[in-house]
Amino acid sequence: MITTTDTILKKTFDVHALREQFPILKRQVKGYPLIYLDNAATSQKPQVVIDALVNYYTGFNANIHRGIHSLAEEATAAFEATRDAVKSFINASSREEIIFTRGTTEGINLVAATWGRANVKAGDEIIISTMEHHSNIVPWQVLCEEKGAVLKVIPVNDKGEIIWEEFLKLVSPKTKLISIVHVSNALGTVNPVKAIIAEARKVGAVVMVDGAQSTVHLDIDVQDMDCDFFAFSSHKMYGPTGIGVLYGKKALLQEMPVYQGGGEMIREVTFAKTTFNELPYKYEAGTPNIADTIALKAAIDFINENGKAAMRAHEDELLEYATEQLQQIPSLSIIGQAKEKVSLVSFIIDKIHPQDIAILLDNRGIAVRTGHHCAQPLIDRFCIPGTTRASFAAYNTKEEIDELVKGLHRAIKLLA
Amino acid sequence: MNTIRDTEKEIVEEFALFDNNDDKYEYIIDLGKKLPPLDEKYKTDENKVRGCQSSVWLQADYKEGKIFFSADSDSVLVKGLISMLVRVLSGRTPDEIIAAPLDFIREVGLTSFLAQTRSNGLLSMVKQIKHYAVGFKLKHSTT
Ligand SMILES: Cc1ncc(COP(=O)(O)O)c(C=O)c1O
Numbered sequence: 001m002i003t004t005t006d007t008i009l010k011k012t013f014d015v016h017a018l019r020e021q022f023p024i025l026k027r028q029v030k031g032y033p034l035i036y037l038d039n040a041a042t043s044q045k046p047q048v049v050i051d052a053l054v055n056y057y058t059g060f061n062a063n064i065h066r067g068i069h070s071l072a073e074e075a076t077a078a079f080e081a082t083r084d085a086v087k088s089f090i091n092a093s094s095r096e097e098i099i100f101t102r103g104t105t106e107g108i109n110l111v112a113a114t115w116g117r118a119n120v121k122a123g124d125e126i127i128i129s130t131m132e133h134h135s136n137i138v139p140w141q142v143l144c145e146e147k148g149a150v151l152k153v154i155p156v157n158d159k160g161e162i163i164w165e166e167f168l169k170l171v172s173p174k175t176k177l178i179s180i181v182h183v184s185n186a187l188g189t190v191n192p193v194k195a196i197i198a199e200a201r202k203v204g205a206v207v208m209v210d211g212a213q214s215t216v217h218l219d220i221d222v223q224d225m226d227c228d229f230f231a232f233s234s235h236k237m238y239g240p241t242g243i244g245v246l247y248g249k250k251a252l253l254q255e256m257p258v259y260q261g262g263g264e265m266i267r268e269v270t271f272a273k274t275t276f277n278e279l280p281y282k283y284e285a286g287t288p289n290i291a292d293t294i295a296l297k298a299a300i301d302f303i304n305e306n307g308k309a310a311m312r313a314h315e316d317e318l319l320e321y322a323t324e325q326l327q328q329i330p331s332l333s334i335i336g337q338a339k340e341k342v343s344l345v346s347f348i349i350d351k352i353h354p355q356d357i358a359i360l361l362d363n364r365g366i367a368v369r370t371g372h373h374c375a376q377p378l379i380d381r382f383c384i385p386g387t388t389r390a391s392f393a394a395y396n397t398k399e400e401i402d403e404l405v406k407g408l409h410r411a412i413k414l415l416a
Numbered sequence: 417m418n419t420i421r422d423t424e425k426e427i428v429e430e431f432a433l434f435d436n437n438d439d440k441y442e443y444i445i446d447l448g449k450k451l452p453p454l455d456e457k458y459k460t461d462e463n464k465v466r467g468c469q470s471s472v473w474l475q476a477d478y479k480e481g482k483i484f485f486s487a488d489s490d491s492v493l494v495k496g497l498i499s500m501l502v503r504v505l506s507g508r509t510p511d512e513i514i515a516a517p518l519d520f521i522r523e524v525g526l527t528s529f530l531a532q533t534r535s536n537g538l539l540s541m542v543k544q545i546k547h548y549a550v551g552f553k554l555k556h557s558t559t
Contacts, residue, residue, distance in 0.1 A: 359493055
């Protein structure tokens with residue numbers, strides 16, 4: 001439904017002004033202007049994020065929390081300001097629920113290693129879906145193997161949506177955890193996480209949501225969603241690499257055992273016994289990634305200033321346009337045609353290997369991703385060797401999609 | 417008979433005719449299309465080259481002191497690359513293959529216009545070919 005606010009937002013959204021803020025978009029690749037359509041892998045960074053990194057190192061680099069001097073105080077304040085920004089960004093109920101990690105992968109591993117180790121027993125069941133990223137498969141496989149628990153997998157239909165009736169059949173009192181991707185990085189499917197969580201509540205299961213792809217596109221309200229854990233990565237939302245967030249409900253975080261031991265996470269250490277720091281520091285051992293954490297706030301501010309809704313409206317328009325244009329190529333099939341979908345198109349072309357397409361596109365300055373997108377079981381489900389994926393950010397344009405289509409026609413002509 | 421180096425030089429000269437990447441790609445694609453497909457029975461796991469995003473199979477046969485290679489891939493570009501390797505290295509003795517520095521790969525500029533991941537795939541193929549050569553050498557020097 002298009003509301004009046006949406007229309008107003010769309011009118012004020014100026015993609016060319018937005019592009020101006022991304023220095024990398026001015027570069028050339030192989031003699032052509034860069035067309036960056038690999039945003040699901042990582043997005044480019046606006047000048048404000050780059051500036052935040054430089055300003056920290058040139059202006060107030062210091063170790064945080066322990067120092068008494070001015071630099072340490074400034075660095076600590078900036079670091080903790082990011083926690084507050086994240087809290088508002090995903091509407092967590094308290095800042096203690098925001099744990100800094102290296103990224104989504106570490107967030108999921110943290111939950112598997114702490115909550116999982118403490119709570120999953122032999123015979124318990126963990127449910128994931130066929131469309132999970134390897135990051136949301138392997139930690140649970142390892143845990144299940146260690147504990148003698150069972151990993152159950154929700155199948156997906158030909159459109160790339162989870163099959164609801166099959167999901168319901170898997171949920172039982174044995175279900176300890178459901179860990180599900182919010183938006184699939186290989187298909188773009190948006191999963192019905194709220195409905196999944198409602199089912200989990202009926203059997204007392206805990207729910208973890210992999211928000212790696214959703215956080216930049218969708219409005220995230222962890223209280224409304226009512227998930228127990230939510231993990232995402234800064235680098236996929238215009239922020240720096242090497243930093244991510246794990247949200248966890250306070251009650252769970254309080255009772256879970258610690259993850260890594262070291263500095264920061266302790267209250268008192270003696271050789272007889274160590275007591276641990278309070279939340280969120282309990283899970284943040286060692287000197288954290290201070291610079292990237294501080295710059296993450298710049299990325300969040302950037303998104304808030306441009307407006308997630310306005311950016312999403314533009315991305316939806318790109319998705320619709322790309323889908324329309326790509327479907328006109330006779331030998332091309334789109335993999336993933338879910339009703340609820342965001343910001344990427346995965347496709348295969350008859351008798352042509354995705355890698356060959358990507359090489360020829362690269363030769364025109366067009367960056368796409370090929371392969372199994374770290375979701376091998378999903379790609380196997382569709383019985384294909386992999387796909388070519390074009391994924392969009394708010395700075396992409398319809399003209400870039402036209403170039404992609406042109407590039408594909410050229411590749412097909414050469415390769416077929 | 418011409419040496420490995422002679423054939424390498426021929427390829428380098430052919431590539432010197434192209435002044436842009438588009439033409440080089442087109443040429444490699446053409447080579448790929450012309451490479452005869454490998455018999456399905458040779459597309460085994462054992463013959464699969466690791467380290468490539470596409471599937472690559474390499475079959476080696478030993479006849480009268482020489483190794484003959486045939487290969488296939490589901491990527492036409494990769495097939496074009498293997499076809500060059502096969503042209504340079506097929507019908508050579510194990511010693512010749514083991515000793516070949518294969519400078520043409522660098523001279524043609526294959527590594528610089530193929531992105532890193534792809535040239536790794538190419539290096540995996542070279543490694544596999546050399547591996548076969550060492551294998552045949554050991555097998556036939558002990559008997
Ligand atoms: C759906 C999904 N989950 C998890 C990850 C892992 O994220 P990271 O590599 O930033 O830890 C990704 C990244 O590609 C992803 O797309």
